[in-house]
Amino acid sequence: MRAWCLACVAVLTFLMSGCGYSSLTRQDEDVKAAWSEVLNQYQRRADLIPNLVKVVQGYANQEQQVLIRVTAERAKAASSVQLTPELLNNPDAFAKFQQVQAQLAASVKQMIAVAEAYPDLKSNENFRDLQVQLEGTENRITVARQKYIEAVQGYNTTARALPNLLTAKLFDFQLKPNFSVANEQTISTPPTVDFGSPQPAAPAK
Numbered sequence: 001m002r003a004w005c006l007a008c009v010a011v012l013t014f015l016m017s018g019c020g021y022s023s024l025t026r027q028d029e030d031v032k033a034a035w036s037e038v039l040n041q042y043q044r045r046a047d048l049i050p051n052l053v054k055v056v057q058g059y060a061n062q063e064q065q066v067l068i069r070v071t072a073e074r075a076k077a078a079s080s081v082q083l084t085p086e087l088l089n090n091p092d093a094f095a096k097f098q099q100v101q102a103q104l105a106a107s108v109k110q111m112i113a114v115a116e117a118y119p120d121l122k123s124n125e126n127f128r129d130l131q132v133q134l135e136g137t138e139n140r141i142t143v144a145r146q147k148y149i150e151a152v153q154g155y156n157t158t159a160r161a162l163p164n165l166l167t168a169k170l171f172d173f174q175l176k177p178n179f180s181v182a183n184e185q186t187i188s189t190p191p192t193v194d195f196g197s198p199q200p201a202a203p204a205k
Contacts, residue, residue, distance in 0.1 A: 020164030024173045027155040031176055034148040035088060041141045042077065042101060048137060049074045049108065052130045056111060059121035063114050070111050073104040094177040108134070145179055152176045 053067055080100045087093045112131065115121050122128075156175050159168040167173070 019167045020158060020161070021167050021171065023158050024155070024164060024168060024171070027151070027158055028173060031088065031148070031151045031155050034144070034151040037144045038141070038148050041137060041144045045104075045108075045134065045137045045141065046074055046077055048130060048134055049104075052108075052111070052127075052134065055124060055127045055130060056115055056121065059118050059124065059127075060114060063111075066107075066111050066114050070104075070107045073100070073107045076100050077104045088176050089174045091177045098179060105138075149178055152178045 049070060053070055056063070057067055077100050080097045112134075115127065156178075158164050159173055159175055
């Protein structure tokens with residue numbers, strides 16, 4: 001009896017491997033791992049923003065509209081960053097995540113641009129350090145997103161091919177959403193860190 005059960009398990013394992021189940025399972029885990037790294041890097045950026053806002057506010061408190069916008073966008077991004085691997089099967093949730101992160105990136109870039117008008121702020125050591133950390137984080141986001149894109153492309157290609165397509169439907173392996181080209185162009189451009197350019201005159205008080 002035991003030998004018969006082992007034989008059945010061996011046959012079942014062989015059949016599932018041949019129909020792409022093993023490949024789908026492995027690539028599904030690759031996608032989840034790549035997605036976790038994307039979230040880690042977005043969280044790293046979110047953690048830098050409060051300190052950056054605080055430093056900018058100390059020198060440019062009159063730029064309240066920009067600072068409030070960045071803070072609000074970070075709050076929205078903080079809630080969207082909780083998007084779990086399971087929700088990767090929800091294209092609408094993924095699209096919302098993209099939109100929120102793109103808006104936050106745009107707001108941060110605007111805040112950095114505003115800071116260019118304040119020579120004392122540009123020369124502040126804390127601001128310079130945070131700016132460099134932000135640039136490094138944006139680069140890490142780009143790398144993490146690219147790895148996720150590649151993982152999803154591999155997984156979706158496997159899931160669409162026969163006989164894997166039948167296995168994917170049978171075991172509910174859904175296609176994964178990916179970052180759009182337009183969004184990729186927006187996100188992949190890190191903030192410019194240039195401390196060597198001439199400083200503009202300070203605004204009149």
